[in-house]
Amino acid sequence: MTAAGEGANAQGADGMYVGIDVGGSAIKGGLVTRRGELILEDARRTPVEAGRAGIVEAIADLAVTLIDSSRSPVIGVGIGSAGAIDPDTGSVSRATDNLPGWTGTPLAELLAERTGLPVKVDNDVHAAALGEAWTGAAKTYDSFVFVALGTGVGGALTSRGRIIHGFRGTAGEIGHMLIKPDGLLCNCGQRGCWEQYTSGTALNRMAKEIEGFWDSHLLFKRFAEGDSRAVEAVDSFVKDLATGLVSLQNVFGPEAIIIGGGLAQSSILWWESLEHRLKEMTTLPVTIIAAKLGNRAGVIGAARLAKGI
Ligand SMILES: [Zn+2]
Structure with missing residues (x-):
C-alpha cells in the first residue's frame, strides 16, 4: 500500500470514499477525499482462475483493507468494472471472458453486504471519465x-x-x-x-x-x-x-x-x-x-x- 502524492496530509478531513477499478488483470483501489484527492492506493491481482466468487472476494478484501486503513470514516464505496453495468442496480449486464462468470453479478449488492456501506457501480471507462471530469482533463x-x-x-x-x-x-x-x-x-x-x-x-x-x-x-x-x-x-x-x-x-x-x-x-x-x-x-x-x-x-x-x- 502506498500513500499517493502530497494529498497524504489531507487524511483526517471529513469523510472518505473508497474507489475501486476492476480490470481483467488487476483490481486497483484507493482512498479518496471529498475533494477528489487520492491519498492511499492499493491493488490486488484479478484472480480470474477463481471465477466470479474469487473476483468478488478479492474486491471485498481490497475494499475492507482500505476502509480499515482510513483514519476518518469511509462513507461510501464506488466501483468501476469492466463490462456493461446497469447503473440502477449496480449489476453486470454483460461482460467478456476477461472476467469469467461476470455477467449477471449483483456487484453493488454483494459489496454492500461485505462492507456495510452504500456501494455504487458503473463501467470502468465511465468511471475513468468521471475521474477526469472531477480532477483531471475534463474539469x-x-x-x-x-x-x-x-x-x-x-x-x-x-x-x-x-x-x-x-x-x-x-x-x-x-x-x-x-x-x-x-x-x-x-x-x-x-x-x-x-x-x-x-x-x-x-x-x-x-x-x-x-x-x-x-x-x-x-x-x-x-x-x-x-x-x-x-x-x-x-x-x-x-x-x-x-x-x-x-x-x-x-x-x-x-x-x-x-x-x-x-x-x-x-x-x-x-x-x-x-x-x-x-x-x-x-x-x-x-x-x-x-x-x-x-x-x-x-x-x-x-x-x-x-x-x-
Ligand atoms: Zn467489435
Whole structure:
C-alpha cells in the first residue's frame, strides 16, 4: 500500500470514499477525499482462475483493507468494472471472458453486504471519465466524450456532467463503431470495428506485419526514427483514429474529446498528426485533449460515483 502524492496530509478531513477499478488483470483501489484527492492506493491481482466468487472476494478484501486503513470514516464505496453495468442496480449486464462468470453479478449488492456501506457501480471507462471530469482533463467541460485507447477501445459519453448509459448501461461502446465494412473480424462478432484499427492490440498486429519481432513500442520507436514502413503504419492508425473521432463529434457534439488509455502515453508522437488529419477531414471544430490522470482515473472516478454526481 502506498500513500499517493502530497494529498497524504489531507487524511483526517471529513469523510472518505473508497474507489475501486476492476480490470481483467488487476483490481486497483484507493482512498479518496471529498475533494477528489487520492491519498492511499492499493491493488490486488484479478484472480480470474477463481471465477466470479474469487473476483468478488478479492474486491471485498481490497475494499475492507482500505476502509480499515482510513483514519476518518469511509462513507461510501464506488466501483468501476469492466463490462456493461446497469447503473440502477449496480449489476453486470454483460461482460467478456476477461472476467469469467461476470455477467449477471449483483456487484453493488454483494459489496454492500461485505462492507456495510452504500456501494455504487458503473463501467470502468465511465468511471475513468468521471475521474477526469472531477480532477483531471475534463474539469471544465460539461459535455465531453472520453476515449480510452488501450488493449481495446472504450468510451464514455457525457452530457451536462452525466454519463449517457443507454439501455442497461450498454452505451459508450465506441470501440465497436464500424469504420470498415467487411473489415477485420472483431471479438464482438462484427467486422471492421474501430478498435481493430486504433487499439494497442491493433498496433501490435500492425507492427508484427512489418517485422515478426516488432511490437507497438518498437513500431513507435522506428516511427520516431523515420522508418518508412513504421511511418505508413502510424499514419494509417492516425487516419482511422480521426475517422472515428469525426463521427463521435457529429453524433454527440461534445465540447471536447478527452483521449486517455495506455496508448495515450505515446501520443506525443502522433498528436500533431492527428490534429492535422482532423482539420483535413472536417470543418467541425474537434477539440482533442489528452487525459491527465493516467491509470488513476478509474479509482478517482469510482470514488466520485460513491460521492454522487
Ligand atoms: Zn467489435
